[in-house]
Amino acid sequence: MNYGIDTSTDNSPLMIRTTYREAVRDAIRESILKDDRVFLMGEDVGRYGGAFGVTKGLLQELGPDKIMDTPLCESGFTGAGIGAALGGMRPIVEVMTVNFSLLAADQILNTAATYLHMSGGLFNIPLVIRMGTGGGKQLAAQHSHSLEGWYAHIPGIKVLTPAVLEDARGMLWSALEDPDPVLIFENTLLYNMEGELPATAGAVDIDRACIRRVGRDVTLISYSASLFKALEATETLAQEGIEAEVIDLRVLRPLDETTFLNSVAKTHRAVIIDEGWRSGSISAEISARIMEKAFYDLDAPVERICAAEVPIPYANHLEQAALPQPTTIVNTVRRMVTRHG
Amino acid sequence: MKKKHGTTQAPAAVNSHQHLRDLLYQMLRIRRFEDKCAELYSDMKIRGFLHLYNGEEAVAVGVMQALNPEDAIVATYREHGQALARGIPMNTIMAEMFGKQEGCCRGRGGSMHLFDKEHRFYGGNAIVGGGLPLAVGLALADKKLDRKRLTCCFLGDGAMAEGEFHESMNLAALWQVPVLFVCENNQYAMGTALKYSHAVTNLVQKAASYGIDHAAVDGMDVLAVEEVAQKAATAIRETGKPFFLECTTYRFRAHSMFDAELYREKAEVEQWKQRCPIATLTQQLKEQEKISDADLEAMEQLIHQEINHAIAFAEAGTWEPVEELTRFVYSEPSI
Numbered sequence: 001m002n003y004g005i006d007t008s009t010d011n012s013p014l015m016i017r018t019t020y021r022e023a024v025r026d027a028i029r030e031s032i033l034k035d036d037r038v039f040l041m042g043e044d045v046g047r048y049g050g051a052f053g054v055t056k057g058l059l060q061e062l063g064p065d066k067i068m069d070t071p072l073c074e075s076g077f078t079g080a081g082i083g084a085a086l087g088g089m090r091p092i093v094e095v096m097t098v099n100f101s102l103l104a105a106d107q108i109l110n111t112a113a114t115y116l117h118m119s120g121g122l123f124n125i126p127l128v129i130r131m132g133t134g135g136g137k138q139l140a141a142q143h144s145h146s147l148e149g150w151y152a153h154i155p156g157i158k159v160l161t162p163a164v165l166e167d168a169r170g171m172l173w174s175a176l177e178d179p180d181p182v183l184i185f186e187n188t189l190l191y192n193m194e195g196e197l198p199a200t201a202g203a204v205d206i207d208r209a210c211i212r213r214v215g216r217d218v219t220l221i222s223y224s225a226s227l228f229k230a231l232e233a234t235e236t237l238a239q240e241g242i243e244a245e246v247i248d249l250r251v252l253r254p255l256d257e258t259t260f261l262n263s264v265a266k267t268h269r270a271v272i273i274d275e276g277w278r279s280g281s282i283s284a285e286i287s288a289r290i291m292e293k294a295f296y297d298l299d300a301p302v303e304r305i306c307a308a309e310v311p312i313p314y315a316n317h318l319e320q321a322a323l324p325q326p327t328t329i330v331n332t333v334r335r336m337v338t339r340h341g
Numbered sequence: 342m343k344k345k346h347g348t349t350q351a352p353a354a355v356n357s358h359q360h361l362r363d364l365l366y367q368m369l370r371i372r373r374f375e376d377k378c379a380e381l382y383s384d385m386k387i388r389g390f391l392h393l394y395n396g397e398e399a400v401a402v403g404v405m406q407a408l409n410p411e412d413a414i415v416a417t418y419r420e421h422g423q424a425l426a427r428g429i430p431m432n433t434i435m436a437e438m439f440g441k442q443e444g445c446c447r448g449r450g451g452s453m454h455l456f457d458k459e460h461r462f463y464g465g466n467a468i469v470g471g472g473l474p475l476a477v478g479l480a481l482a483d484k485k486l487d488r489k490r491l492t493c494c495f496l497g498d499g500a501m502a503e504g505e506f507h508e509s510m511n512l513a514a515l516w517q518v519p520v521l522f523v524c525e526n527n528q529y530a531m532g533t534a535l536k537y538s539h540a541v542t543n544l545v546q547k548a549a550s551y552g553i554d555h556a557a558v559d560g561m562d563v564l565a566v567e568e569v570a571q572k573a574a575t576a577i578r579e580t581g582k583p584f585f586l587e588c589t590t591y592r593f594r595a596h597s598m599f600d601a602e603l604y605r606e607k608a609e610v611e612q613w614k615q616r617c618p619i620a621t622l623t624q625q626l627k628e629q630e631k632i633s634d635a636d637l638e639a640m641e642q643l644i645h646q647e648i649n650h651a652i653a654f655a656e657a658g659t660w661e662p663v664e665e666l667t668r669f670v671y672s673e674p675s676i
Contacts, residue, residue: 039485065485071515076474076508083478083492086463087413089485091478106505110468111475119456120447121669123463155670179672 041068042094078104113156141311149282152252170204215245233329368398394422396593399618403566441658470503480518499530532604548585560588
């Protein structure tokens with residue numbers, strides 16, 4: 001999957017072929033080599049090589065002091081990460097999937113997110129937590145949910161959702177430089193995505209959303225793996241003369257609303273594509289902000305394409321029916337444009 | 342502030358007159374502070390949850406004797422005694438409970454969330470057991486950076502039923518990190534007695550099952566607590582390994598100001614009050630003629646004055662402007 005997005009910022013011809021998985025691995029390696037305070041810990045990150053193969057070879061290369069296997073105790077090792085950050089380290093904590101992060105939710109929410117404020121600004125927590133998210137691999141309910149929107153509800157943490165290779169490579173270092181806890185959600189369907197990155201690719205900003213495709217008729221607001229479904233839909237729509245603008249949110253908290261509000265002011269229509277459940281989701285938040293701040297720019301009600309309100313099922317046809325799909329996006333946009341166009 | 346009431350005693354403290362009196366003074370200071378807090382709560386000066394430490398003073402004071410200024414402390418939500426014994430100024434503690442911006446957390450933490458950077462005091466955690474993994478992490482950072490210091494983590498008997506206790510014991514033993522776990526076993530998890538919350542009520546056995554060195558001590562005897570804490574701290578500093586210390590104690594007051602204490606008999610409370618650590622040590626010192634009534638009166642006066650100053654400081658404190666509400670959700674660039 002590449003969808004022809006040009007994410008390069010460097011005119012140098014020196015491009016390297018890579019995958020999302022390798023980009024994350026390179027980012028981890030670089031961070032550890034660059035700053036002596038950085039280390040990675042998590043379940044199976046060392047000898048096993050990472051549940052998704054992201055950290056394969058890093059233990060052998062960097063040693064057990066930098067790549068630490070932990071027992072299965074999400075709360076314990078996430079809390080230890082918080083303590084290590086308070087003790088002057090820059091830990092990267094890997095929680096295998098967002099589903100398991102619920103066992104660490106107390107540490108993330110009640111400790112990491114509250115500590116600076118409760119202490120009146122005395123103690124900040126420079127911690128990065130990475131985890132896999134998303135469905136689509138027939139792993140059934142307890143391995144397929146998309147809960148990044150939940151975490152985006154919490155003040156005190158930052159929530160990043162790298163979709164493209166550039167962000168997979170660049171967001172980690174930016175997150176480590178941030179003095180506060182940052183959660184990075186990697187959609188597991190993206191790990192195999194291949195493309196080219198400049199050999200010099202490095203840190204990216206973690207403040208702004210960006211426009212991945214320019215258009216005039218409708219704004220598709222998405223992030224992570226949904227970005228590619230939105231982009232796929234634009235190909236069909238373009239053949240029908242409908243030019244969609246596609247926004248990659250990149251950061252779910254703090255939310256960069258300027259980028260999508262400006263886009264809606266131009267296109268007058270918005271569709272939000274979110275793999276989370278509709279009720280109380282990040283898509284609900286975005287829809288509300290458009291209503292609050294861009295209501296008079298709208299030619300049609302904001303639409304949302306989310307996961308069905310069910311635990312994600314195992315059977316392929318049911319799972320696919322539960323997740324947002326490009327055809328749904330195409331049909332929704334077509335309906336919006338023709339009804340109100 | 343009165344530095345001599347801080348935490349830094351010479352290691353291997355001798356049973357000199359002065360040291361014994363100082364232990365008594367520190368316990369008495371906590372007791373009087375807590376009693377005053379109860380009054381201030383009734384006067385609506387302090388609000389929210391208020392968990393007092395009466396009866397447990399020997400634990401905080403005894404354990405603190407074994408710690409150095411560079412050691413870290415992770416505390417519970419019943420942490421006024423731990424904070425005072427550590428040397429956090431009473432003024433800023435009181436102002437914090439009044440919710441004033443002169444408080445140690447600018448009024449954002451209150452009674453349950455006292456923090457102090459200078460004294461390496463990492464809260465004030467109101468999630469039972471929540472501080473345990475944090476203590477393991479602080480110690481892990483020390484190990485990685487080859488710093489010879491320890492982290493002292495206070496916990497209650499209630500916390501030992503939490504998963505985080507077991508996760509933290511396993512991690513501390515697996516990674517061999519320098520944490521002194523101090524269980525203040527006051528025998529009630531809020532209002533549920535130990536026998537109703539633990540299948541195995543021998544608490545040191547739980548630490549032992551993780552291969553962690555351990556000891557149990559009478560938590561109503563400050564000298565006994567001090568002695569065993571010194572030994573534990575010395576062992577941790579020498580080996581870098583964790584240590585678990587159970588201090589059997591009792592809280593004379595209710596769990597919080599909202600608690601009607603329906604779960605325990607008054608007779609039981611009275612029985613434990615006979616073992617008051619302050620009365621016991623006072624009696625001991627009097628018998629040995631190491632303290633006079635005049636000395637005691639002088640102590641009370643000094644404490645009375647300090648508390649009055651703290652209240653005046655808190656009263657004179659200011660409310661943080663509401664415009665500042667959203668500060669410290671994220672770090673400020675200047676910090």
